[in-house]
Amino acid sequence: MFSGGVGILSPVTSVCFRLYSSYIKNARYLFHLKENDDICRQALKLGSFYLFHNLSPFLRNIGSSYSFPAVSSSELHKILIEHERNEQMMEESVLIGCSDSCSAEFAIDLGSLERSRLETELGGKFTDLRKASLQLRVKDTPLMSQAQALLRWHESHQYCSKTGKPTQKNLSGSKRVCQGNGLIYYPQMSPVIITLVSHRKRCLLARQDSFPAGMYTALSGFCDIGETLEETVRREVAEEVGLEVESIRYSASQHWPFPNSSLMLACHATVLQEELCINTAEIESAKWFSLEEVEEALKWQKVPPKQEDGTVPVWVPPKLAIANHLIQEWVQEQRSHLKD
Ligand SMILES: NC(=O)C1=CN([C@@H]2O[C@H](COP(=O)(O)OP(=O)(O)OC[C@H]3O[C@@H](n4cnc5c(N)ncnc54)[C@H](O)[C@@H]3O)[C@@H](O)[C@H]2O)C=CC1
Numbered sequence: 001m002f003s004g005g006v007g008i009l010s011p012v013t014s015v016c017f018r019l020y021s022s023y024i025k026n027a028r029y030l031f032h033l034k035e036n037d038d039i040c041r042q043a044l045k046l047g048s049f050y051l052f053h054n055l056s057p058f059l060r061n062i063g064s065s066y067s068f069p070a071v072s073s074s075e076l077h078k079i080l081i082e083h084e085r086n087e088q089m090m091e092e093s094v095l096i097g098c099s100d101s102c103s104a105e106f107a108i109d110l111g112s113l114e115r116s117r118l119e120t121e122l123g124g125k126f127t128d129l130r131k132a133s134l135q136l137r138v139k140d141t142p143l144m145s146q147a148q149a150l151l152r153w154h155e156s157h158q159y160c161s162k163t164g165k166p167t168q169k170n171l172s173g174s175k176r177v178c179q180g181n182g183l184i185y186y187p188q189m190s191p192v193i194i195t196l197v198s199h200r201k202r203c204l205l206a207r208q209d210s211f212p213a214g215m216y217t218a219l220s221g222f223c224d225i226g227e228t229l230e231e232t233v234r235r236e237v238a239e240e241v242g243l244e245v246e247s248i249r250y251s252a253s254q255h256w257p258f259p260n261s262s263l264m265l266a267c268h269a270t271v272l273q274e275e276l277c278i279n280t281a282e283i284e285s286a287k288w289f290s291l292e293e294v295e296e297a298l299k300w301q302k303v304p305p306k307q308e309d310g311t312v313p314v315w316v317p318p319k320l321a322i323a324n325h326l327i328q329e330w331v332q333e334q335r336s337h338l339k340d
């Protein structure tokens, strides 16, 4: 059922939608919701709502796993009334997507409501995002991260940086407009490259002193303004480990919510030499690893225990991090070379 859009879209648009795949229907419907406050206001009455409290997502424990459940519009309405809030508060929600049946999905921060009472009533816990990311199934984390990132952006962009006047969110939350001069602000992400450098049969993993003990990962760095993806890869590899990049191959991307929204652009790169010159202001340690060593590091599903000599074995970020994807991809490629 095309519930979210029924009776709201023009007949012409609705006819077009019937010819499209559900993916295209959803994309077009979301476009209308983002752009048109009236359509979005209607969708609020039928949509579902993911809950946050001071940016901590609401999780429910079911047996040995956790879910990130949504409440219906009428359930949210009831919560607001019971906590003596105006139903207008529903309009503080931000749009984060829509279901396969085109029912709009929103996120709302209930930080002004009593947390422990809400948790008891809803039967779950508002959980810090980092902890929640590790508790939830990997496939459920992108929606939660996206929702938190958008709520966080709105929370920190209440005023225009040019006029100092308040900014007003449009209903979907796809932008904020300065009440003084009409300047429009859109949610932002910082582009970051993450590169798995390799040379012959080994790959390079590094760690910063702020990482948990034993954790090594691929090199990463924020793009400077005006740089291309390729230029950032070359500069970061040179800056952090003193190596000259020979070739770059794009792999995949990921939205990363920590500490602020980044768009992680993941690449493989080969280098011309292997002698490292580590920039200790940025990196605590960087080492070349063989296939066997990387396979060993991948075996740890969580932080490994200390060994008898007090050291922690090398391990790599969990599956939810794109670093893990890059490392797995390299392992697959090395294994396939062995077969050749
Ligand atoms: N999802 C994943 O697999 C991984 C994600 N990351 C993320 O990548 C990001 C960048 O990693 P680093 O190697 O530390 O970057 P980096 O090597 O560029 O160094 C960080 C420094 O860059 C500067 N900087 C420039 N632009 C910045 C911006 N827009 N925001 C914050 N700092 C900025 C700051 O001085 C900061 O201290 C971090 O947010 C980290 O969480 C890092 C590794 C793996």
Ligand SMILES: [Mg+2]
Pocket (backbone or CB within 6 Å): 219, 220, 221, 240, 282
């Ligand atoms: Mg870095």
